[in-house]
Amino acid sequence: MLSQTVHYSVASVVSAAVGLLSAVVFTRLLSPDEYGVYVVGLSTAGIVSALLFTWVRVSALRFQSEGGTVDVRKTIFLAYLISALAAPFALLVATLTTSVSFERNIAAVFFALGLGLFELGQELLKARLQSLAFMSASIIRACLAFVLCLIAALLGGGGLLQLAMAGLTYFVTTALFASTILRSPVAGPKLSDLRTFAGFGIPITLSGIVFAIHAALDRMLVFHFMGDHAAGQYGASADLVRQIILIPAVSIASATIPLAVRAYANGGADEARPHLEFSLEILLAAVLPAVVGVVLTSSYIAGVILGAEFRETAAQIMPILAFAWLFQSFSQSYIHASFHLAKTPFMMTTQSIAMLTANLLVMPLLLARFGLVGAAVSLVIVEGFGAAFGWYLTRKAFPLPFNAFQAVRIVAATAIMALVLTFLKPLLPIGILSFGILAATGCLVYVVAAFAFDIAGLRKAVIVQGARRNLWPASQAGHECPLPASSLTAPVTGLPSISVREP
Structure with a gap:
């Protein structure tokens, strides 16, 4: 997916x-x-x-x-x-x-x-x-x-x-x-x-x-x-x-x-x-x-x-x-x-x-x-x-x-972004630079909020991927992996377990 x-x-x-x-x-x-x-x-x-x-x-x-x-x-x-x-x-x-x-x-x-x-x-x-x-x-x-x-x-x-x-x-x-x-x-x-x-x-x-x-x-x-x-x-x-x-x-x-x-x-x-x-x-x-x-x-x-x-x-x-x-x-x-x-x-x-x-x-x-x-x-x-x-x-x-809980988290993250932009707008005149600042700030604030609220399993996915990268050198060197292999390959909670391959 x-x-x-x-x-x-x-x-x-x-x-x-x-x-x-x-x-x-x-x-x-x-x-x-x-x-x-x-x-x-x-x-x-x-x-x-x-x-x-x-x-x-x-x-x-x-x-x-x-x-x-x-x-x-x-x-x-x-x-x-x-x-x-x-x-x-x-x-x-x-x-x-x-x-x-x-x-x-x-x-x-x-x-x-x-x-x-x-x-x-x-x-x-x-x-x-x-x-x-x-x-x-x-x-x-x-x-x-x-x-x-x-x-x-x-x-x-x-x-x-x-x-x-x-x-x-x-x-x-x-x-x-x-x-x-x-x-x-x-x-x-x-x-x-x-x-x-x-x-x-x-x-x-x-x-x-x-x-x-x-x-x-x-x-x-x-x-x-x-x-x-x-x-x-x-x-x-x-x-x-x-x-x-x-x-x-x-x-x-x-x-x-x-x-x-x-x-x-x-x-x-x-x-x-x-x-x-x-x-x-x-x-x-x-x-x-x-x-x-x-x-x-x-x-x-x-x-x-x-x-x-x-x-x-x-x-x-x-x-x-x-x-x-x-x-x-x-x-x-x-x-x-x-x-x-x-x-x-x-x-x-x-x-x-x-x-x-x-x-x-x-x-x-x-x-x-x-x-x-x-x-x-x-x-x-x-x-x-x-x-x-x-x-x-x-x-x-x-x-x-x-899932109402998922929707509430998204609304909360969006509200935080909206609040930041509302306070920032009066400080910026209309122009390319101002628009770029608003767009970048809005995206950054929303992504941080989405990570904090774990929207779409974002935080869990980042943690799992980080664990995989950290454990890869150790496994290559022949050291025992501190986590069972199944914990690294199991799907993140909330993600559908659908496996597809592109023909």
């Missing part, structure tokens, strides 16, 4: 770093109107990708994760090709149902096709526990996207060319890793598996479409009511917060769900629950301090990272959006594991429909009354409702464990 999480975390950290660099560069090279074209295009592409490829993606993760002799890779790519044939229909629907131009919708559908292919390969790598390859592909794609989009911006291509270049990187990266994804031996495609995928994945596709519409609705409504300029300002702020909070959560979920499925397949609920409990502890330990850090330092983040035309809006709505991503990370990275394990995709659909309904009721009212601040507040309300409703549904699917 920890080894897998490290690889996924590195991929997320590097991708987030490139994302932050992109925000620094492109909010200065692009106007809010041009950035709005890119943001609206991404929203459209997300809906199209969910419509075409959700059933294939979730089937890849669910069935390939069973391990053993299971190999559905060629069947999965056959399913992708079948779905891709519906792309012209998706383009027609997007053109008829939105006020976006035909050219912008073409770029969005192209992006969706590349995104679907790349995500499919990544799901297969996750399912086969090839986390190192997953990490490499994520990093290469992020770096390639930055370079190509930078060239597009310098050539004056605007948001439309940005969208096309970003879509191209998905195809290129997938081609580079095709031999790794399809590492021999590979079983041939099976039509019977396609029927299984459809039976499992199509109900989730409805959920995926609804979630995609929900995820894009705030940006699309901002575009509809206020235009590209406001959509660009809102999208830049939302993307920045998402990179800081949601990407680490997704990296943890990338390790959680495949290993949970494998643990459940091997040992049932008794083996899956300890793994899930530890996964939740890691999730909260990573996300909660990030949320509080964004809330306390949003003006510094906006002043350092975003261009001048984006900063005022970001400083207003980033502290609000941080809580929306907290609830969303809890839903996607933990609650959804219950629906995967219980094979109850209709419950995920039920959750997504409830959230979209709430979004349609709340978002237009608050957006029309309070502008971009209203859009951010409505997103928090809807995501909080969705997390609570999803947790209720897990009681009927696979009941998820929740």
